[in-house]
Amino acid sequence: SQQxxxxxxxxxxxxxxxATMNCSYKxxxxxxxxxxxxxxxxxxxxxxxxxxxxxxxxGRLRVTLDTSKKSxxxxxxxxxxxxxxxxxxxxxxxxxxxxxxxxxxxxxxSVRP
Amino acid sequence: xxxxxxxxxxxxxxxxQNVTLSCEQNLNHDAMYWYRQDPGQGLRLxxxxxxxxxxxxxxxxxxxxxxREKKESFPLTVTSAQKNPxxxxxCASSTYDRGVQNIQYFGAGTRLSVx
Numbered sequence: 001s002q003q004x005x006x007x008x009x010x011x012x013x014x015x016x017x018x019a020t021m022n023c024s025y026k027x028x029x030x031x032x033x034x035x036x037x038x039x040x041x042x043x044x045x046x047x048x049x050x051x052x053x054x055x056x057x058x059g060r061l062r063v064t065l066d067t068s069k070k071s072x073x074x075x076x077x078x079x080x081x082x083x084x085x086x087x088x089x090x091x092x093x094x095x096x097x098x099x100x101x102x103x104x105x106x107x108x109x110s111v112r113p
Numbered sequence: 114x115x116x117x118x119x120x121x122x123x124x125x126x127x128x129x130q131n132v133t134l135s136c137e138q139n140l141n142h143d144a145m146y147w148y149r150q151d152p153g154q155g156l157r158l159x160x161x162x163x164x165x166x167x168x169x170x171x172x173x174x175x176x177x178x179x180x181r182e183k184k185e186s187f188p189l190t191v192t193s194a195q196k197n198p199x200x201x202x203x204c205a206s207s208t209y210d211r212g213v214q215n216i217q218y219f220g221a222g223t224r225l226s227v228x
Binding site: 040090092100104 | 208
């Protein structure tokens with residue numbers, strides 16, 4: 001498996017429900033980031049959590065990080081149809097080139113109106 | 114209007130032809146990156162550059178070449194040696210400063226197909 005692996009690969013929920021997406025990684029990190037990609041477009045940064053942080057919030061987004069389990073979760077509360085997109089976790093590895101990120105394969109989220 | 118501009122949006126390559134994808138940024142970022150995205154594969158790093166006149170190979174550099182003569186520009190050439198070039202190519206940039214978080218900002222992508 002690669003450095004960042006998201007779970008599940010695909011998620012379909014009803015509008016208004018919460019969406020939880022998970023990411024696991026293998027080596028120690030400086031930080032972990034979540035990005036969003038609408039179909040056929042570039043990625044957009046959502047949130048960054050440092051290795052010494054456990055939880056961060058941004059609007060309807062909540063990210064947690066458990067470095068002992070090498071895992072992170074992204075929670076989107078009160079989902080909207082406009083949240084339909086692919087979501088990627090990316091890790092900045094400790095000891096690696098400072099600016100390099102390693103991306104997972106992504107989670108496809110579908111929010112039904 | 115700050116950001117990253119990739120051109121063209123769509124590109125077609127004939128057999129044996131080299132093609133160049135353009136990436137320009139006006140964010141004053143030191144670092145720039147090229148990724149390849151195939152369906153279900155996520156993003157794979159082709160090349161990256163953390164400073165002008167210097168660049169490093171990523172995970173899948175074979176069949177590609179880059180240059181970084183200006184801070185604002187990081188063109189990617191897909192050579193004839195790349196036998197399976199059909200993919201979505203994404204350029205990104207970020208600050209590069211040890212100890213500072215490196216959020217990457219992406220262009221809208223170039224979709225390359227083989228004729």
